[in-house]
Amino acid sequence: MSSTRPDLPEDGILRYFSMAFCPFSQRVHLLLAAKNIPHHKIYLTAVEDQPTLVESLIIAEYLDQQYPHPRLFPTDPLQKALDKILIERFAPVVRAVYPVLTCNANAPPDALQKFEKALDVFETELTKRGTPYFAGQTIGIVDYMIWPWFERFPSMKLNTKQRYELDAKRFEKLLKWRDLVAQDEAVQKTALDVQLHAEFQKSKTVGNPQYDIAFKGKL
Amino acid sequence: MSSTRPDLPEDGILRYFSMAFCPFSQRVHLLLAAKNIPHHKIYLTAVEDQPTLVESLIIAEYLDQQYPHPRLFPTDPLQKALDKILIERFAPVVRAVYPVLTCNANAPPDALQKFEKALDVFETELTKRGTPYFAGQTIGIVDYMIWPWFERFPSMKLNTKQRYELDAKRFEKLLKWRDLVAQDEAVQKTALDVQLHAEFQKSKTVGNPQYDIAFKGKL
Numbered sequence: 001m002s003s004t005r006p007d008l009p010e011d012g013i014l015r016y017f018s019m020a021f022c023p024f025s026q027r028v029h030l031l032l033a034a035k036n037i038p039h040h041k042i043y044l045t046a047v048e049d050q051p052t053l054v055e056s057l058i059i060a061e062y063l064d065q066q067y068p069h070p071r072l073f074p075t076d077p078l079q080k081a082l083d084k085i086l087i088e089r090f091a092p093v094v095r096a097v098y099p100v101l102t103c104n105a106n107a108p109p110d111a112l113q114k115f116e117k118a119l120d121v122f123e124t125e126l127t128k129r130g131t132p133y134f135a136g137q138t139i140g141i142v143d144y145m146i147w148p149w150f151e152r153f154p155s156m157k158l159n160t161k162q163r164y165e166l167d168a169k170r171f172e173k174l175l176k177w178r179d180l181v182a183q184d185e186a187v188q189k190t191a192l193d194v195q196l197h198a199e200f201q202k203s204k205t206v207g208n209p210q211y212d213i214a215f216k217g218k219l
Numbered sequence: 220m221s222s223t224r225p226d227l228p229e230d231g232i233l234r235y236f237s238m239a240f241c242p243f244s245q246r247v248h249l250l251l252a253a254k255n256i257p258h259h260k261i262y263l264t265a266v267e268d269q270p271t272l273v274e275s276l277i278i279a280e281y282l283d284q285q286y287p288h289p290r291l292f293p294t295d296p297l298q299k300a301l302d303k304i305l306i307e308r309f310a311p312v313v314r315a316v317y318p319v320l321t322c323n324a325n326a327p328p329d330a331l332q333k334f335e336k337a338l339d340v341f342e343t344e345l346t347k348r349g350t351p352y353f354a355g356q357t358i359g360i361v362d363y364m365i366w367p368w369f370e371r372f373p374s375m376k377l378n379t380k381q382r383y384e385l386d387a388k389r390f391e392k393l394l395k396w397r398d399l400v401a402q403d404e405a406v407q408k409t410a411l412d413v414q415l416h417a418e419f420q421k422s423k424t425v426g427n428p429q430y431d432i433a434f435k436g437k438l
Contacts, residue, residue: 055304062300081281085274 020214242367
């Protein structure tokens, strides 16, 4: 929890600083889980410097190099560069959906349209790749790096007036992919329930963010 | 030039697509020059998808892996990750200075203050590292990745009412570094004159961008 700074043992074990509901932190958490990397978890109420898409990706790449089992980035350098560029193309999805996802009353009226347009890139790419995962027949880095937002999207059904859901036809491949990724062990280890995500966002919107609800029944 | 699409020979040689005044393109150009990588240059009047800081960095990392002489990224994985994060921290500098640099009449009044604050990070880091270059005793990836904007900053002296220049005391280390980097061979190969930068920006502001002035006297 976040009330006092915990004593951190000097044991050389990785320290994972995180805010329980932060999707960028979850990216790193997914790698720690997928690779079974021993680590201490330290939860903060807010991350001081807002973590950026880019920094979590840099950390992920570093961890993949230092802990290569299983290898999550492509080993082919060109494919690796292309996958990293694809991951960066998720930034417009995040930017557009953020005000809706976080129940911001001032969300631009065309936010959801922009979000869907940005998400089309991923539906198209998955169709083009013709594989169940972006990485191929097994899960890989693109899948993990974009997952945290797919875990949060369903909270829009609970938190928006129009009970927003991804269109079953427009995002057919992505929705299949989502059901598949949801079964992944690392994803399940780091997952929070959609009700919790929705509840946290609402608490944040009214100016009283309930970080600790992530640990309900786990104390 | 950009008037017609040139015939591109299928010779397996790298193709470098660029807009002559684009600082992100110059990042890649610097690597091609530093590593003497054979390439075709194709100049466009505008890059279709606006290139992002991140993509040019991904391309740079790919080139460094494929053409390792001279190696420009740190070989130590942790230092490499830290340097990449430092390069990403240049994004707030770019964001803040962009409206001033491009003579945007609607530049926020505090843009230069924000710019200087963001740039402080680099003055502090260079002081901490205590070396002439960010990379150490010789030039490296951080130096090349942030250089294109330092080449453009002096155009503010020509294009702003207050004849803006970097403060000699506040940015003492960075200004020494700038004079040093300016002598680098790859930097000199890709450099455009400050008058040209200033002229291009002004032409863009009035809605008539003169891309071709980059090739003055070179045709």
